[in-house]
Amino acid sequence: MKGFRLDRLPGLAVLSAPLVWAVLFLFIPYLIIFTYSFWLKKYPTFIPAFQFGNYAQIFADPQYYQVLLRTGKIALMVTALSLLLAYPFAYFLVFKVKSSRVRSLLYMAVIAPLWVSYLLRAYIWKTILGSEGVLNSFLVWTGILSAPTDLLLYNQFSMVVTLTYIFIPFMVMPIFTALEKIPRNLVEAAGDLGVTPWGALAKVIWPLSLPGVIAGATFTFCLTFGDFIAPMLVGGPDGVMIANVITSQYGAALNWPLGSALAVVLLIIVLIIIELSDRLQRKDRIGLG
Amino acid sequence: MKPIIEIDHVSRIFGGRIVAVDDVRLDIAEGEFITLLGPSGCGKTTLLRMLAGFELPDRGAIRLDGQDVTHLPPYRRDVNMVFQDYALFPHLTIARNVAFGLERLRLERADITRKVDETLQLVGLADKADRMPHQLSGGQRQRVALARAIIRRPRVLLLDEPLSALDANLREAMQVELKHLHRKLGLTFVMVTHDQTEALVMSDRIVVMHNGRVAQAGTPSELYDRPASTYVANFVGTSNLLKGVVSDVSKSAITVDHAGFKFECPPLRSVAPGQHVIVGIRPEKLQITGLVNGVAPPANALDCEVEERHFHGNSIRLRCRLSSGEPLLCDQQLGTTGALKAAPAKGERIRLAADADSLALFTEDDRA
Known part of the structure; x- marks a missing residue:
């Protein structure tokens, strides 16, 4: 079992750099944007919320x-x-x-x-x-x-x-x-x-x-x-x-x-x-x- | 009879330098099954592509049924081609592949369907009409290519190494099938191949090509029995070629000496005593007449030692060496039980003889 894992180590090492990159600079930013899209604008900033008002506005206005x-x-x-x-x-x-x-x-x-x-x-x-x-x-x-x-x-x-x-x-x-x-x-x-x-x-x-x-x-x-x-x-x-x-x-x-x-x-x-x-x-x- | 295709002093030169086809003159008779045979690079494919219209000759003319088609584009020639790797349209069903050539003829839909059905029936693929090309085996695709090319009943069917992609057993079956189809349709077939067996089995006439030229044209048996040059003798079948010197020319025979052996060849060529010539003997024409004894061998007999025996199933090939040091092949049929046991063993010294009629005589300048 241990040998099997050792075998996979080099593969994982090669993959880790792009994986870390994708998570840091793609998935996390997307997640942040996705979260923001449900927030509420409250002057002068915005507050966390879960509502579809922003989406409704896009298709109504x-x-x-x-x-x-x-x-x-x-x-x-x-x-x-x-x-x-x-x-x-x-x-x-x-x-x-x-x-x-x-x-x-x-x-x-x-x-x-x-x-x-x-x-x-x-x-x-x-x-x-x-x-x-x-x-x-x-x-x-x-x-x-x-x-x-x-x-x-x-x-x-x-x-x-x-x-x-x-x-x-x-x-x-x-x-x-x-x-x-x-x-x-x-x-x-x-x-x-x-x-x-x-x-x-x-x-x-x-x-x-x-x-x-x-x-x-x-x-x-x-x-x-x-x-x-x-x-x-x-x-x-x-x-x-x-x-x-x-x-x-x-x-x-x-x-x-x-x-x-x-x-x-x-x-x-x-x-x-x-x-x-x-x-x-x-x-x-x-x-x- | 008026030929269906006249190839009139046609040459094709690539890039101004490489002569692919060199001043070829050839008439093809209506209904003939003719094969262009030669090694790769001999110009046979270029010649076929000029008949189809994919290549234009740099010199000379091509006439189809009396009409000059030298510069006609492919789509205006009444010939169709079976491509080497079939060239089936991958995005169309088998039926639509086969119907492709009919679309420009403005036929009724029912007519097209009927013709496609008939043609697929003819090649034994009636149940595959709705398949896509990639769902068929190599042999089946071959038949589709054939069906697609014959559905318009062209004046001439061109076949570019049609069987080369098939495995040996299938190839043999398709040879027979193509031959049947040729008889049934009565079309003129022009086939290109590098496989001499294929050419011998299928053709009415074979054109052996060499360096862009016609080395010899004739029926399969003419080519085999009376090759015009050592090149043809070696390309069609196998030949032992022995160098010699003419010692005597008479009305009945040309006598040639080769390292103490004497050949009496039929007087079919004009040679002079003292001239250097080559005698060609087919391996299967050599008969074992006995073991080497003290007596000098008679004319057309050779003494040699068996060096190797190769078992071919229905025959055995003996690789021998003449006392002059020249190698010599001899094929013995194994028609009867025990024939293999009776065949000479390795190291045995045997005497081989051939009929005068089976000897071919070449002069040095035939070698081209």
Whole structure:
């Protein structure tokens, strides 16, 4: 019995560091937030309680649930736009680029921005889209616009553009991997059986790449859903997202219980999406077994 | 008869340097079962892929039933392929895999169902229609690939090493089954394989390929009995190859000397006395005529010592060594009880002889 335990010691030692990390910095904070979400705000601070008032407020006050809906809408738009751009790109890389050197170069071109600070990448769009920005100067220079427009920045459009730019690598990576895994002879077999290249894309490549699409969409949606920097930098008054509201509850509004309740709701939404995506992918993978 | 496929001086060069197929000329007759045989890298698969349209020739033309298809994409050619690892669509049921080729033909749904049923029946998988590919065994998947390729009744069925992924017993059964299917459907089959037994058993005609070229094309027995080169002699079956010098050429025979032994080969080649040649003898054509005695061996007889005996079940292979030091293989059928006991023992010195008709004569430049 003793020998058996000694055997397991090295394994436990290896596991202990990440385990301690996860407990200290994930489980305990979550637990604290979860506890706070039932507390009562009592000026100037809050008192321990167990009541669902904070949750009730989120779903009763349009100020909160509309932000949730808007956040969902923006996340959906970012996901759709990323997919629209990422899929053809990944398809082109995997099936059309013959040289593997060019392929990895182009792939890295999409992934490389991940090494650059997130804040910087979001900030760049301010200089591109602003009324004194690169895009406006260009449009005025070409004569398309007679004067700079301020329609490009501080609205939902600028947020969707910025967030798509920031999170598109997370869409490209899983789709690229999924496409690369499709045996080339399946595409050949489709052609052999009289199906045109477009038909092969619709009937063979797309269905077999769905796991990658689902994974990419999940990443992009969840990352966007919890984002609060882009709304702060390039979003306008109609660009406030749920994470901004949470930040303000912990800051200016000094309503930690409501902020915690919002955070719990956000967490639950994201977990539901991840669970759904997991089930969808599992269903899709059966065929590839 | 007009050939269904004409391969007209076709070459394929990869990356401007690697010549995969080199100026191949070949006509394939309608309804023929033809096999492209050769080791890996000989160009047989590239040639097949050019027939399917997956590769385009750099030179030459391919005609299908008189029509130039050299540059037609695969989906516009009336040929279908059975892929080496089957290439079944993993996300579709067996029935939908088989029906895949029909979808573009705009048939009635009932027609499609009937055709799929018929074809699955033909390959003995009628009860598996609703399964997914990963639920089937290797042999069953092989049949699905076959069903999917024949459902459109293409002018030509291409088979890329169709049996290589199956185990030995199943492979033998499938050889017979493919042969039956060929007869039943009356389609032209073009198969690629590196397995000479498979080629010999199944084909009407075999094309042996070597370094991108056709080394020899002919019926299995032609290739076996009259190989055009030492390469073919060695690739199709096994041959003892003995170097010698022509000592005499007459109307009835070419006489070749090999280290004191004399061969009288049929006069099928033009050679001159003094020329260096190679004599090929199939191991099973050598008969044991007795033990070595003091008398010099007659023509077409060889004296040697048995070094090893390998038991093959229905035959025994004797690994012998000639007095010249050359190794020599000799197969003896074990048709009767006691034949194994009667076979020469290790270390015994025996005299072997072959019929003049069974000797093949090669000149040095056949070696390519």
